[in-house]
Amino acid sequence: MSILVVGSIAFDSVETPFGKVKEVLGGSASYFSIAASFFANVRLVAVVGEDFPQEHLDFFQEKGVDLQGLQRLPGLTFRWEGKYGQNINERQTLSTCLNVFEVFQPEIPEQYRSSQYVFLANIDPDLQLKVLKQVNAPKLTVGDTMNFYIEGNLSGVKESLRAMDIMTINEEEVKQLTGETNLVRAAKKILSFGPKTVIIKRGEYGALMLSRDSIFSVPAYPLETVCDPTGAGDSFAGGFLGYLARNRKCDDKSLRKAVIFGSVMASFCVEDFSLNRLKSLSYSEIEKRFGEFKELTKF
Ligand code: AMP
Numbered sequence: 001m002s003i004l005v006v007g008s009i010a011f012d013s014v015e016t017p018f019g020k021v022k023e024v025l026g027g028s029a030s031y032f033s034i035a036a037s038f039f040a041n042v043r044l045v046a047v048v049g050e051d052f053p054q055e056h057l058d059f060f061q062e063k064g065v066d067l068q069g070l071q072r073l074p075g076l077t078f079r080w081e082g083k084y085g086q087n088i089n090e091r092q093t094l095s096t097c098l099n100v101f102e103v104f105q106p107e108i109p110e111q112y113r114s115s116q117y118v119f120l121a122n123i124d125p126d127l128q129l130k131v132l133k134q135v136n137a138p139k140l141t142v143g144d145t146m147n148f149y150i151e152g153n154l155s156g157v158k159e160s161l162r163a164m165d166i167m168t169i170n171e172e173e174v175k176q177l178t179g180e181t182n183l184v185r186a187a188k189k190i191l192s193f194g195p196k197t198v199i200i201k202r203g204e205y206g207a208l209m210l211s212r213d214s215i216f217s218v219p220a221y222p223l224e225t226v227c228d229p230t231g232a233g234d235s236f237a238g239g240f241l242g243y244l245a246r247n248r249k250c251d252d253k254s255l256r257k258a259v260i261f262g263s264v265m266a267s268f269c270v271e272d273f274s275l276n277r278l279k280s281l282s283y284s285e286i287e288k289r290f291g292e293f294k295e296l297t298k299f
Pocket of ligand 1: 007008009010011012026027028080096122123124146148149229230231232233234235
């Protein structure tokens, strides 16, 4: 099964207590696509500028990501700069330079329009909705958002929420979006906006999935070193939706298993900067960590 993803491709500059990198491959759609590519075919809709190197395109292609929907526009690729302090759960955005992202209008190639699984990664919510208008009745639509859009286009975020079956969002952003400090109350408020399920990503504290009649909580994989948390949320979504697309089922049991695959992919992502760890990852390592997760939560 194929997954259609729309989101950002970026050059990230990141500082964490473990080091500093400048203009490395990043972006919500990049992390999602590579993580999901371990499970299903991925069709990428995004934009890059003239400065985007062939080396990164080759990487996507090696992982089997379909780039027919990737636009290259005159100008520079989107750039984002962030910094993490000793509390690795807290991120400070130092700069966001939209560049070609500012004029991006997603166009869904004809072959992509029947995609059954859609992921609306971090991108302006108006563009998320434009994508949905171009696809024919997907089986499952999962979406994300971030502080940048909650602050800049709140009404758009709420409208795009209505069109999602499942929303993934991080703890800080769900509080910002709902005005609730209690996570269960915040999740219920998100459900009242439209989605059937909400997954709150809690960094080193794991993830919480809530539907009208079900609640599921998982810890994060206990790593000794979290090198760089950037992209963990999108890698989580890649493992989550990748697993669902591969298994073609969305019942409660499958959703729970998908949350574990999401957590596994996020745990690999944070072991190194950029997409470096996902680059060297093998499917047998994913399976092994999935087994370790089972042990971790068995009692
Ligand atoms: P995550 O850590 O999963 O929330 O996502 C991090 C990625 O989001 C980084 O690689 C950034 O390039 C990307 N990003 C940062 N700001 C934005 C934005 N305003 N729109 C879309 N993507 C963004």
